[in-house]
Every structure is written in C-alpha cells, then in structure tokens.
Amino acid sequence: MNIHEYQAKQIFAKYGVPTPRGIIANTPEEALINAKELGGNIWVVKAQIHAGGRGLGGGVKLARSLDEVKTLASEIIGMTLVTHQTGPEGKLVQKVYIEEGADIKDELYLGVVLDRAKEMPIIMASTEGGMEIEKVAHDTPEKIIKVAVDPAIGFQGFHGRELVFGLGITNPDEQKKLINFASKLYKVYMDNDAEMIEINPLIKTGSGDFLALDGKMGFDDSALGRHPDIEAMRDLSEEDPDEREASQYGLSYVSLDGEIGCMVNGAGLAMGTMDTINYMGGTPANFLDVGGKANAETVAKGFEIILKNPNVKAIFVNIFGGIVRCDRIANGILEATNLVDVHVPVIVRLDGTNATEAIEILRNANIPNIIPAIDLADGAAKAVKAAKGEK
Amino acid sequence: MSILVNKDTKVIVQGFTGKEGTFHAEQCLAYGTKIVGGVTPNKGGQEHLGLPVFNTVNDAVKSTGATVSMIFVPPAFVGDAVMEAAEAGIELAVVITEGAPVRDMQMAKAYATKKGMKTIGPNCPGIITAEECKIGIMPGNIFKKGNIGLISKSGTLTYEGANQVCKEGFGISTAVGIGGDPIIGLSYKQLLPMFEADPETKAIVMIGEIGGDLEIQAAQFIKENITKPVVAFIAGQTAPKGKRMGHAGAIVSGSAGTAAEKMEALKAAGVTVVVSPAEIGKAVKEALSK
Known part of the structure; x- marks a missing residue:
C-alpha cells in the first residue's frame, strides 16, 4: 500500500525527521487559509497523487503571493496529472499540499528499501538529488552510496559514517545532522513495516540543515494488520475500482487491453496462461488469480468483473487444482451463467483436485457456451479461435 | 535417491490442530509421509490424527526425533515459528503460510541461517x-x-x-x-x-x-x-x-x-x-x- 507525500511527512514528523512545514488542502480556499497560517512570502503548491514525476508533469508550482497560491491551487485541484509513473491515462488530483518555501543549497537523494539479495534493508544516498535517480544509478552507479543495515544490530555509527563520507560531506556539524536524519529514517522504515521510503530531494539549506522536501512511502501489505494507523491512510480513490472490488472477494485482478478474459488459479499460472495466449496469437484482456479459497461465489464475481470489459470476446478458465477444488469452480461457472449474462464463449480447462467430478458437473449442465479443453495448450488455442469468431 | 526428503524423513507439523494444518497433514499422511506429531501451544499431551501433540517444537523434536517441520501457523506467527524450529534443531522448515510480513521473515531467515537450518518458502506449495x-x-x-x-x-x-x-x-x-x-x-x-x-x-x-x-x-x-x-x-x-x-x-x-x-x-x-x-x-x- 502506498500513501501520499503529506501523509509520509506526518509519519516523518512523528519520528523527528525534519521536513518543511505544510498543511493539506482540499479546495483553493483551504489552500489560501493554509498559506496564511504558514506565513512567509513564498509557498509551494503540490499535487497529491500516488506517483513520482509530479514536478515535470506540472503538479508542483511555486507561489510568490497569497493570490497566486489560490490561483495555482484551483488550477491543480481537478487536473489530470500525467507523469512517467501514472500511465498515459494520468491521475486526478484531489488534494494539494501547501508547503512553506525552502532555502535550497544542495539537493540529495535518500532512500530505504529491502535488498532482496542481502535480505536486509539498505540505505541509499546520492549527491544527485532532484534528478531521475534511476538514470543516475544506470549512468553513474558510483554516485549511489549503498549501506546495508542488519536488523539484528540496527543502525550504528559506522553506517552513518559510510553514508556521509560516501557523499563527501566534510563539515562535522553537517555530518552529525545527516547521520541523525538517516538513523531516524531507518527507524521509520523498520517500525512501520515499510516496503520503501524515498526522499528525492533531501535538501541542504543555506544554514546547513537537512530537510525532506519530498517523501514517498510504500508498506508491506502483509503487515498492515499490525498498523491500523497506516491502514487508515489508505486512499481508495488512488486504486482501480475493479481491482479493489476483486480484492474484496479474494481475487487478484489487473485489466489489460486484449480480447481474451482469463480466470486462473495462482499468479504464476495466470501469467503463464497469458503468455500462452499471446504465443498462440491472441491477446489477454486481464490477469485474474482466483486465489486458493475460490468457491462458487468468487468465481461468479470473477465472471462479472471480466465481462464488464466490453473488449472481451472469449473467456479462458484455466484451473490446476491443488488447494482449489475443481468441482467448486465448476459450480461457480454454473452459478455465474445464472447470475450474469455470459454472452461470450467460455473455454474451460480443469485439472488436478476433483477434476473428474468437475468435468461431469459441466457436462451434465449442458450449457452451449461452454467449451471444454483437455490441457493448457488446447484451451489457449480454443480461446484464441473463439475470440476470432472461429469455431 | 532424491533431494532433501525421502520415505524415512520424520516430519512434525507446526499449527497441527488448525483447519489447514489438519487437512493437509491428513493428505500428507495418506500420501505416505512419515508425520510423527505436531505442535500447538496449550494442546500438548493431546492426540490429533492419532499422533502426539506438543506445546513446543523442542518437546516434539526430543520425543520424536523429527528433522523436518511443515509450518501452517497464521501469517503473524510465521517468523516466530521458523525461529522456534531453528532453535529446536530442526534441519528443514517448510513454510506453507501465505502473507507473512517481510520484516519477520528477514529476522527469521537470518536466525535460521545462523542455526544451520534450511527453509523452504514461505507462501509455497x-x-x-x-x-x-x-x-x-x-x-x-x-x-x-x-x-x-x-x-x-x-x-x-x-x-x-x-x-x-x-x-x-x-x-x-x-x-x-x-x-x-x-x-x-x-x-x-x-x-x-x-x-x-x-x-x-x-x-x-x-x-x-x-x-x-x-x-x-x-x-x-x-x-x-x-x-x-x-x-x-x-x-x-x-x-x-x-x-x-x-x-x-x-x-x-x-x-x-x-x-x-x-x-x-x-x-x-x-x-x-x-x-x-x-x-x-x-x-x-x-x-x-x-
């Protein structure tokens, strides 16, 4: 689960990670009130969406007067912001964060993320803040300082020294401030079961202080149960409504732009099924993993969600039952044909646990739209044909 | 020959008496797996599926000589269960549970490695x-x-x-x-x-x-x-x-x-x-x- 910048900064503040002062606004009027409350004569109006690249997309603007704060806020709230991380459809901006202007002397990068190979969190820092950090990592990997922290010992002084010397920071006062910053950020990461934290840029001010000018945080979904405060920060409007509806039924759904709806058990087989459809000249309309607890109700729901997509010309149900029982899937298919108008051919391949009973159930129901398949290749070939209108 | 496990491997089940643990332990027994007991805290001394239940992995290992543990405990307890198995001298822990927090697995894996225990999973068949x-x-x-x-x-x-x-x-x-x-x-x-x-x-x-x-x-x-x-x-x-x-x-x-x-x-x-x-x-x- 991801959160907005303003929410990440609320968490930072709780841990003493320094950030500029700011207040969230839902309307241009609120933006104006917030700017007055913050005081000063320069403000930043920042679109709050779950994606990077907001500045380049025109979602972050500097205001030099209170009038300008209100004007910019009214421009940004309601705009559809397209960045390299939103996809071409962009994201609707519903909130802006009004932040006091900062005196930027240097821009750094600081992040904490799991290093899968080392199996521990890694702190990454760079002097090339404000830039596209992936490009920095690719072109000049030596400019990214990586320090792994073993959770068994936690953040120690030497980790901090690796960071500051790596970044070429020589002023002892600044060294101390940055080490303190990094150590607190590591604590934010560990305490909250974060998946990643990224601050780009982390700025050094004219007076030698370090501030998180940006803040992105993602969390381990498996650990949200023990963080109700973070779960409460979930912004449902940032999530795809179909994907969300699916997840309420234990289904994992991602819509794609092809013609063959897929319903499969297990993420690996689901991707393998899409790959096979593609290999045989068809195009998958979605990824749908029915999960390990699939029953008649969830299968019916799956059909409903798949059929909402007007591009779907055929559905391929590919189940290899381990924990999932094929007879339950078969009953789900029957129930679905009662509940929703299944107007496209449904190719069904059922193998594994209780497959024989399942095939019997479908045969006895004798529904004309249902085409049985003997294995993955047969099913994919039949689905591709059906989508093309061939028999 | 084969790798890691064979017909003589003695297996215990952590989360033995739960719904999932029970169902799959039965299936494994039917397949011929030598399951010798299981662990569910506060159910030690009872019998389940005709096999002894222990309060701790330590007790189970001492009584049965098991070398492998199949883990079905709920996600929030997986890290703890893996570390308990490692501490008790289990040689291989097979973790079936889906949805274990990543931070817990980091700690558990590091501890298992330190104790010389191999792990398979989590979130695996x-x-x-x-x-x-x-x-x-x-x-x-x-x-x-x-x-x-x-x-x-x-x-x-x-x-x-x-x-x-x-x-x-x-x-x-x-x-x-x-x-x-x-x-x-x-x-x-x-x-x-x-x-x-x-x-x-x-x-x-x-x-x-x-x-x-x-x-x-x-x-x-x-x-x-x-x-x-x-x-x-x-x-x-x-x-x-x-x-x-x-x-x-x-x-x-x-x-x-x-x-x-x-x-x-x-x-x-x-x-x-x-x-x-x-x-x-x-x-x-x-x-x-x-």
Whole structure:
C-alpha cells in the first residue's frame, strides 16, 4: 500500500525527521487559509497523487503571493496529472499540499528499501538529488552510496559514517545532522513495516540543515494488520475500482487491453496462461488469480468483473487444482451463467483436485457456451479461435 | 535417491490442530509421509490424527526425533515459528503460510541461517519426493516417480510442469516450490547443486517469474556448475509494467527483473528456454534425447 507525500511527512514528523512545514488542502480556499497560517512570502503548491514525476508533469508550482497560491491551487485541484509513473491515462488530483518555501543549497537523494539479495534493508544516498535517480544509478552507479543495515544490530555509527563520507560531506556539524536524519529514517522504515521510503530531494539549506522536501512511502501489505494507523491512510480513490472490488472477494485482478478474459488459479499460472495466449496469437484482456479459497461465489464475481470489459470476446478458465477444488469452480461457472449474462464463449480447462467430478458437473449442465479443453495448450488455442469468431 | 526428503524423513507439523494444518497433514499422511506429531501451544499431551501433540517444537523434536517441520501457523506467527524450529534443531522448515510480513521473515531467515537450518518458502506449495514423501499442499497424484528435478516459484506452475513431464512418460525425482515472496529460503542457486549431485535426477525443470533477480543468479550458476540439461520457463512475458511509486527497488537489484532479461540470461547459460508452460514437457523430452 502506498500513501501520499503529506501523509509520509506526518509519519516523518512523528519520528523527528525534519521536513518543511505544510498543511493539506482540499479546495483553493483551504489552500489560501493554509498559506496564511504558514506565513512567509513564498509557498509551494503540490499535487497529491500516488506517483513520482509530479514536478515535470506540472503538479508542483511555486507561489510568490497569497493570490497566486489560490490561483495555482484551483488550477491543480481537478487536473489530470500525467507523469512517467501514472500511465498515459494520468491521475486526478484531489488534494494539494501547501508547503512553506525552502532555502535550497544542495539537493540529495535518500532512500530505504529491502535488498532482496542481502535480505536486509539498505540505505541509499546520492549527491544527485532532484534528478531521475534511476538514470543516475544506470549512468553513474558510483554516485549511489549503498549501506546495508542488519536488523539484528540496527543502525550504528559506522553506517552513518559510510553514508556521509560516501557523499563527501566534510563539515562535522553537517555530518552529525545527516547521520541523525538517516538513523531516524531507518527507524521509520523498520517500525512501520515499510516496503520503501524515498526522499528525492533531501535538501541542504543555506544554514546547513537537512530537510525532506519530498517523501514517498510504500508498506508491506502483509503487515498492515499490525498498523491500523497506516491502514487508515489508505486512499481508495488512488486504486482501480475493479481491482479493489476483486480484492474484496479474494481475487487478484489487473485489466489489460486484449480480447481474451482469463480466470486462473495462482499468479504464476495466470501469467503463464497469458503468455500462452499471446504465443498462440491472441491477446489477454486481464490477469485474474482466483486465489486458493475460490468457491462458487468468487468465481461468479470473477465472471462479472471480466465481462464488464466490453473488449472481451472469449473467456479462458484455466484451473490446476491443488488447494482449489475443481468441482467448486465448476459450480461457480454454473452459478455465474445464472447470475450474469455470459454472452461470450467460455473455454474451460480443469485439472488436478476433483477434476473428474468437475468435468461431469459441466457436462451434465449442458450449457452451449461452454467449451471444454483437455490441457493448457488446447484451451489457449480454443480461446484464441473463439475470440476470432472461429469455431 | 532424491533431494532433501525421502520415505524415512520424520516430519512434525507446526499449527497441527488448525483447519489447514489438519487437512493437509491428513493428505500428507495418506500420501505416505512419515508425520510423527505436531505442535500447538496449550494442546500438548493431546492426540490429533492419532499422533502426539506438543506445546513446543523442542518437546516434539526430543520425543520424536523429527528433522523436518511443515509450518501452517497464521501469517503473524510465521517468523516466530521458523525461529522456534531453528532453535529446536530442526534441519528443514517448510513454510506453507501465505502473507507473512517481510520484516519477520528477514529476522527469521537470518536466525535460521545462523542455526544451520534450511527453509523452504514461505507462501509455497512445499516439497515432494514422488511416491515417498509429500510435505506441502500439492495434489500428490500428479507426481509420478522419475528422473526430473523441478524447482518453481509458482505453486500452480509446479503442478502444470510436473503434469506435463509425467504426460510425456517421464517422472519427478523431487519437486520444490520455493515461493515468490521478497524473502525466501532455499532458492534455485542452492537447489540446483543438490539436483546436480543426485544420481536419480537426469534433468532439471526450472520455473521462474518476473521480478527480482534470482533467475539471473541461477543462470550464472548453471553456466559454471551444472552439467545436467535444464529446461526453463519464465512467467510474465506479457505482464504489464506495474504502476509504481518509487524507483528504489529497481536500483537495488540493478535490473528490471523482466521476463525477457531472465530468458536471455538463461539461454546464454545453455538452458532450453520455452515461451509457454505448455511446451515444458516436450522440451524435457528433447533435452533428454540429445
């Protein structure tokens, strides 16, 4: 689960990670009130969406007067912001964060993320803040300082020294401030079961202080149960409504732009099924993993969600039952044909646990739209044909 | 021969009396797995499925001499359960539970490694030595005994792969579902040399997925150390690039973890790479007839 910048900064503040002062606004009027409350004569109006690249997309603007704060806020709230991380459809901006202007002397990068190979969190820092950090990592990997922290010992002084010397920071006062910053950020990461934290840029001010000018945080979904405060920060409007509806039924759904709806058990087989459809000249309309607890109700729901997509010309149900029982899937298919108008051919391949009973159930129901398949290749070939209108 | 487990392996079940633990322990017993007892705190001294229940893994190991534990405890208790198994001297923990917090697994894996305990999973179907010992949730009947070793991140692709190998007239020595979580126990790199050393295994099927770089590491390892034929499939060639917030993940691994990248690396290592899981069986047949 991801959160907005303003929410990440609320968490930072709780841990003493320094950030500029700011207040969230839902309307241009609120933006104006917030700017007055913050005081000063320069403000930043920042679109709050779950994606990077907001500045380049025109979602972050500097205001030099209170009038300008209100004007910019009214421009940004309601705009559809397209960045390299939103996809071409962009994201609707519903909130802006009004932040006091900062005196930027240097821009750094600081992040904490799991290093899968080392199996521990890694702190990454760079002097090339404000830039596209992936490009920095690719072109000049030596400019990214990586320090792994073993959770068994936690953040120690030497980790901090690796960071500051790596970044070429020589002023002892600044060294101390940055080490303190990094150590607190590591604590934010560990305490909250974060998946990643990224601050780009982390700025050094004219007076030698370090501030998180940006803040992105993602969390381990498996650990949200023990963080109700973070779960409460979930912004449902940032999530795809179909994907969300699916997840309420234990289904994992991602819509794609092809013609063959897929319903499969297990993420690996689901991707393998899409790959096979593609290999045989068809195009998958979605990824749908029915999960390990699939029953008649969830299968019916799956059909409903798949059929909402007007591009779907055929559905391929590919189940290899381990924990999932094929007879339950078969009953789900029957129930679905009662509940929703299944107007496209449904190719069904059922193998594994209780497959024989399942095939019997479908045969006895004798529904004309249902085409049985003997294995993955047969099913994919039949689905591709059906989508093309061939028999 | 086989790898890691066989008909003599003594197994306990952590989370024995729960719904999942009970159902799958029964299935494993029916398959012939030598389950010798289980652990559920506060149920020590009782009997379940005709087997003794213990309060702690330590008690269970002392009384039964078990060397392997199959773990079904709820996600929030997985880390604790793995560490308890390691502390009690278990040699291999097979963690089936899905949804264990990553932070817990980091701690548990580090501790298991320190104690010399191997781990499989979490969030995996388990391990099966065909017709001898099933420790996990896979449908046992599709694994006919034979000479093909199988390693897969995905549960259902393990079944698909095994099914195809068997349909072509071959069989499975041992199949291991390693799981696809960010922190997992044994991976390709640790399992490949076990299959290489196993005289019963003649060829290896390796099934991977997009994300991470375990398959890239495996490719390098195969190139340098594996002489037996390897057939690989990487799921997710058509998966869309996920919308994501930060860049940090990609920078750490230094690669995007795409299917194309992994397939290329494996091909370069001399592996037969198939583009659809429907081709796995045929590819194994061809690899063995060379």
